[in-house]
Amino acid sequence: MMTSLVLTLIGPDKPGLVGLLSQTIASHQGNWLESGMSRLAGKFAGILITEVPEDQADALIAALLDLESRGLKVTVERTVEPEPIESQVKFTLELVGHDKPGIVREISQALAKRHINVERLNTELVSGSMSAELLFKADADLSAGENVSLDELQDALEAIASDLMVDITLNS
Template sequence: MSELAITVIGHDRPGIVADVAEALARLGANLTDSTMTRLRGHFAWTLVCTGPGAAEVEAELAPLAAGGQLLATVREVRPETEATAAGEPYLMSVHGADRLGIVAAVTRVLAEAGGNITDLTTRLSGPLYVLVAEVDLPRGAAAGVSARLAEVAAGLNVEVTLRPAETDVL
């Protein structure tokens, strides 16, 4: 069994998730983690599964990509070793008038503090730009990060909020 990272992108249409999931199920591939979204009419899905080798999965997905409507890539990856939580979970939200450099500026603050972004979503709705990110921050770093984000936000003329996140309970 291999662990595979798969990306599927293309013009959105009903049934893409079902088509890809059925193809993987036919091969006995177990879908473990995934994230999917629509971006301005474009479909984007990234997933990790365990199953047969990359060549077999690529061959099974090839008919879905025929005609150029979808692009599917498959790569073998090393299984993640169980890691303990590296920090404390936070949610960061940013909103304000759209302008160049918002994502670069606020994520640089996180990176400089040793923060790790675990999920990030952005949306442009008319002139309003919204960013929501899940972030793991080193223990005790939140106050300093909040202060630095406030400085950056003032320079960008946006609002930034950083608050503790509730952890997933499974």
């Protein structure tokens, strides 16, 4: 029987951290499934899911926690597969505009109010092509029950976009 583990990790960015992590997982017969990792403000940060034979799980967890002595702080959570959610509508959101505080807060509150789940969110600051001003860009994968009104959501997001002076696009 296999056990799934979700790992979060952070440490000073340096070459070899992914290799160290993958070797630790492999040495316990683990399988690296999904991950997202980035260099953020000089730190290496990531999240990943791995499967490991049940009889290796405790040893792998101990080995992962021991990586802190080598500069990589790892948090481990055992998972169980959630019950499948019926009749989900999946769609994406793209946003671009001049950077200012509150963009993520405003958009996420509008989504939460409508019981829309953020399954993936990527954000970045980029230099504007015509100016040196920073642009905030976001893209998200979203899901909601079939009864969600994408037209009503679009209207609500357009009102927020106008206030924040950003462009928001929903794609189903």
